[in-house]
Amino acid sequence: MKHLLSIKELSQKQLLDLLALAKEIKAKPAQYNQALAGKSVVMLFEKPSLRTRVSFDIGINKLGGHCLYLDQQNGALGKREPVSDFASNISCWADAIVARTFSHSTIECLAEHGTVPVINALSDLYHPCQGLADFLTLSEKFDDISQVKLAYVGDGNNVAHSLMYGAAILGASLTVMCPPGHFPDGQVVCEAQALAKQHGGTLTLTSNVEDIADHHAIYTDTWISMGDDVDLADIEAKFKPYQVNQAMMDKAGAQYFMHCLPAYRGVEASANVVDGEGSLILQQAENRMHAQNAVLVTLLKNK
Ligand code: CP
Numbered sequence: 193m194k195h196l197l198s199i200k201e202l203s204q205k206q207l208l209d210l211l212a213l214a215k216e217i218k219a220k221p222a223q224y225n226q227a228l229a230g231k232s233v234v235m236l237f238e239k240p241s242l243r244t245r246v247s248f249d250i251g252i253n254k255l256g257g258h259c260l261y262l263d264q265q266n267g268a269l270g271k272r273e274p275v276s277d278f279a280s281n282i283s284c285w286a287d288a289i290v291a292r293t294f295s296h297s298t299i300e301c302l303a304e305h306g307t308v309p310v311i312n313a314l315s316d317l318y319h320p321c322q323g324l325a326d327f328l329t330l331s332e333k334f335d336d337i338s339q340v341k342l343a344y345v346g347d348g349n350n351v352a353h354s355l356m357y358g359a360a361i362l363g364a365s366l367t368v369m370c371p372p373g374h375f376p377d378g379q380v381v382c383e384a385q386a387l388a389k390q391h392g393g394t395l396t397l398t399s400n401v402e403d404i405a406d407h408h409a410i411y412t413d414t415w416i417s418m419g420d421d422v423d424l425a426d427i428e429a430k431f432k433p434y435q436v437n438q439a440m441m442d443k444a445g446a447q448y449f450m451h452c453l454p455a456y457r458g459v460e461a462s463a464n465v466v467d468g469e470g471s472l473i474l475q476q477a478e479n480r481m482h483a484q485n486a487v488l489v490t491l492l493k494n495k
Pocket residue numbers: 240241242243244245314322452453454
């Protein structure tokens with residue numbers, strides 16, 4: 193493993209090893225408090241963030257490393273100088289790059305032109321760190337993650353893509369339910385279908401809300417992602433039947449609710465579900481740090 197650009201690049205063993213290491217770091221933090229000693233990580237963010245920025249910064253600190261945050265006040269990536277020069281210059285000093293960008297191709301460019309590991313902290317296409325934290329969370333609730341029946345309801349976006357690859361590689365069952373016209377990227381669907389077939393999982397795509405029956409957990413995300421240029425009223429009208437509320441949870445027989453956050457209560461999910469007993473949102477948020485620390489320890493081992 194050289195970088196973490198997308199979950200699709202991981203073998204099943206690499207993914208399971210990352211989840212196991214994340215659990216180990218979470219359980220025995222003192223054993224890893226020097227794992228990144230002497231290492232510096234540069235974080236480049238083109239978009240706002242709470243969880244990703246804070247969990248990387250504090251997580252790197254807990255591993256004994258140093259982190260430097262660069263926002264767009266230093267000039268948008270690729271504007272003042274080419275992204276390739278960002279990558280090659282940062283590689284002179286830092287041991288890894290964490291990047292949140294609008295375009296996934298910017299992250300690919302950083303990986304291509306830098307000489308240090310690059311971690312995708314969210315792009316238009318993927319959110320692998322979120323997916324890892326989510327499967328870590330599910331694996332804390334279910335002994336055998338391949339038996340989990342998860343439904344993702346809402347926009348077929350970056351978070352959905354990462355869940356699709358993760359569920360497929362783990363051999364789990366995932367239903368992706370979206371309004372017509374808002375399905376995940378076609379290439380991602382094909383690749384995830386092939387991975388699901390290879391690992392004995394199932395990936396179902398539907399617009400029919402009746403298909404929510406028989407799921408352990410329902411996951412949703414904002415209907416409008418950062419960088420989306422859409423009409424709010426139009427989106428709300430199309431997505432309204434897909435709000436995750438108590439009626440949908442009951443119809444699914446779902447015990448758990450998941451959301452990557454930030455959540456818009458009363459929009460993609462009702463407040464009583466977001467804040468309800470079965471909500472895993474804070475466990476997911478906490479697990480961002482442990483999952484990312486497992487990625488950092490794995491990528492920087494022996495460097
Ligand atoms: N879930 C997530 O990535 O949150 P932030 O946008 O706050 O980092």
